[in-house]
Amino acid sequence: MALPAILQGLRLPMVGAPLFLVSGPDLVIAQCKAGIVGSFPALNAREAEGDHPMLEIWLQRITEELDRHNQAHPDTPAAPFAVNQIVHRSNARLMRDVDICARWNVPIWITSLGARPEVNAAAHDAGGIVLHDVINNTFARKAIDKGADGLIAVAAGAGGHAGAQSPFALVQEIREWFDGPLALSGAIATGRALLAARVMGADLGYVGSPFIATREAQAQPEYKRMIVEGGAEDIVTSALFTGVSGNYLKPSIARAGLDPDTLPAERTEMDFRDGSSKPKTWKDIWGSGQGIGAVKAVVPAAELIDRIAGEYRAALASLAQGGV
Ligand SMILES: Cc1cc2nc3c(=O)[nH]c(=O)nc-3n(C[C@H](O)[C@H](O)[C@H](O)COP(=O)(O)O)c2cc1C
Numbered sequence: 001m002a003l004p005a006i007l008q009g010l011r012l013p014m015v016g017a018p019l020f021l022v023s024g025p026d027l028v029i030a031q032c033k034a035g036i037v038g039s040f041p042a043l044n045a046r047e048a049e050g051d052h053p054m055l056e057i058w059l060q061r062i063t064e065e066l067d068r069h070n071q072a073h074p075d076t077p078a079a080p081f082a083v084n085q086i087v088h089r090s091n092a093r094l095m096r097d098v099d100i101c102a103r104w105n106v107p108i109w110i111t112s113l114g115a116r117p118e119v120n121a122a123a124h125d126a127g128g129i130v131l132h133d134v135i136n137n138t139f140a141r142k143a144i145d146k147g148a149d150g151l152i153a154v155a156a157g158a159g160g161h162a163g164a165q166s167p168f169a170l171v172q173e174i175r176e177w178f179d180g181p182l183a184l185s186g187a188i189a190t191g192r193a194l195l196a197a198r199v200m201g202a203d204l205g206y207v208g209s210p211f212i213a214t215r216e217a218q219a220q221p222e223y224k225r226m227i228v229e230g231g232a233e234d235i236v237t238s239a240l241f242t243g244v245s246g247n248y249l250k251p252s253i254a255r256a257g258l259d260p261d262t263l264p265a266e267r268t269e270m271d272f273r274d275g276s277s278k279p280k281t282w283k284d285i286w287g288s289g290q291g292i293g294a295v296k297a298v299v300p301a302a303e304l305i306d307r308i309a310g311e312y313r314a315a316l317a318s319l320a321q322g323g324v
Helices: 025-033 054-072 094-103 117-125 137-145 167-175 191-200 209-213 221-229 250-255 290-294 301-321
Strands: 014-016 038-041 081-086 108-112 129-134 150-154 182-185 204-207 235-238 246-249
Touching: 014 025, 014 038, 014 301, 025 038, 025 054, 025 081, 025 301, 054 081, 054 094, 081 094, 094 117, 108 117, 117 129, 129 137, 137 150, 137 167, 150 167, 167 182, 167 191, 191 204, 191 301, 204 209, 209 221, 209 290, 209 301, 221 246, 221 250, 235 250, 246 250
Parallel strands: 014 204, 038 081, 081 108, 108 129, 129 150, 150 182, 182 204
Antiparallel strands: 235 246
16 A cells, blocks of 8 residues: 555655654754654643643644745655654543644644544544554554554564564564554664665654754753663663553663662553653653664764665665675
C-alpha cells in the first residue's frame, strides 16, 4: 500500500520520536526543517494554573515557523510534524489536548499506551493520520481494529517504554497482515540502521535517544553528556521507575544512589495526573535506548540528520554495488 500523502516526499524516511521532557518546539522545528517528521509529547507543554494552554502556544509557533520556511524555501519544504498523546486513563488532560490538536489541524497524531477510538476519530475529523505505538503483534491488531492508520513497532533496545521483542520478529509478524504505514523504533542511530529498518519491511525509522544529545533538546547538559559518553552496555532495562519496563542510563541511576546492576523488582503504578511519567524521586533517572554508541558529540539537530542522511545514501550505494 502506498504511504499516505503526508508521509511522502520526506528527505529521509525518518521520524524524530517524541521524548518526554526533552522535545519541544525548537527541536521539532529543526527536525522538520531538516526534512524528517518532528514530534513532541503534548504533556511537555505545561502552563501555570489559569494560564493560556502552552500546547496552543507551541502549536501556533511551530505552524507559523514552518509556514514561513515553506514560503522561503518552496523547493525544500519542511516535513510535517506530529504530536504524541499518552492515551493512558490517568492522563486527565487528554480530551483538552485532543481538542487543541484538532483545532490546529495537527497532521500526524502519535498515540501511546492504549488505543482509543474517540482519539482516532478526532484526528481523522481534523484531517490527520494516527500512528499508534505497539510492542507486540496483539497490540498492533487491536490498534488497527480501533481505527489507527499506521503503527510504530517498538522493539527491544528502544529508549522509554521499550518492547522486549527483536525488531526482526516484530516487523515480520506485523507485515504478515498489515501493509499500511509502519515505523520501527529501537536503537536506530545510523544511516545503515535506518536502511536496515527499511529492508526489514518498515517504511520509516523512529529515532529518539540520539536527539537528546542535540543543541535544541530540552535536556540537562549532564544528560546530554551521558548520551555522548554512553554505549549499549550503559543501558539497563527496569520496571522499577514507572511500573512498565523501560531502558535507562546506568550512570544516572548510580548518581541517584542505587546500584544499577542490582535494582529491586518492586513496581510503582503509572500515573500521569500531574503531567509526569514517573514519581518525583525518579526525575533524575534518565531514559535512553541502546543505540547511543553512535552519538559522539552534542550537535545541532540538523547536523545529526545530515550525518544519518549521508550514511543512509552511502549504505544504499554500497549495497547496490556489491553482490552477496
Ligand atoms: C527520554 C525518553 C523519553 C521518551 N518519552 C516518550 C513519550 O513521552 N512518549 C512516547 O510515545 N515515547 C517516548 N519515548 C520513546 C521514543 O518515542 C522512541 O520510541 C524511542 O526513543 C526510540 O528508541 P531509541 O531511543 O533507541 O531511538 C521516550 C524515549 C526516551 C529515550
